[in-house]
Amino acid sequence: SQQGEEDPQALSIQEGENATMNCSYKTSINNLQWYRQNSGRGLVHLILIRSNEREKHSGRLRVTLDTSKKSSSLLITASRAADTASYFCATESGGSNYKLTFGKGTLLTVNP
Amino acid sequence: ETGVTQSPTHLIKTRGQQVTLRCSSQSGHNTVSWYQQALGQGPQFIFQYYREEENGRGNFPPRFSGLQFPNYSSELNVNALELDDSALYLCASSLARASGTETQYFGPGTRLLVL
Secondary structure, eight states: OOOOEEEOSEEEEETTSOEEEEEEOSSOOSEEEEEEESTTOOEEEEEEEETTOOEEEETTEEEEEETTTTEEEEEEOSOOGGGOEEEEEEEEOOSSSOOEEEOOOEEEEEEO | OOSOEEEOSEEEEOTTOOEEEEEEOOTTOOEEEEEEEOTTSOOEEEEEEETTEEEEEOSOOTTEEEEEOTTSOEEEEEOSOOGGGOEEEEEEEEOEETTEEOOOEEOOOEEEEEO
């Protein structure tokens, strides 16, 4: 079953604009991770935010986490055509194993 | 480049056949997880291996099985293939610690088509 749900399902912007994607989840988590996937290929890890963190930055990426609302957002600033990809949030909920539960993803298209 | 490799990259099988997919984990990692990603969906957790033992399983039938070897590489075996098994199969390696896992690094995937 899907834990995270990304919103929107698809997003189209112009180069240089900012892109914001949201993720909601259902159960308590240890951490939340964002991944990028180009054209059905492997997943590239972008950023991990732990349940006791509220905000994290990495280059042009900014991730926030609100555990009270069970939601996270990924902001990509000054987008580039190369940012065109599908973006997934994945939660790790602990327990005896370390599985990731993914949402269905947001397809981001950055037009040159 | 994550250092995680998978083989083969593409595979075509027919219903009822069996398939073995392989994954070499990143150096120093002790955990391998397998995911199935159907077209247009997010990856779904199949199972995880930690130090050669299965360490959790998703909602997949027993015809999905796996192995992890002493060098932490892994295999995913699927018996009695069905059309719905057509998907991208991803493996991810990570270093699990007592405090929890770190980032999972994914391989490029194996695209399986069942006819």
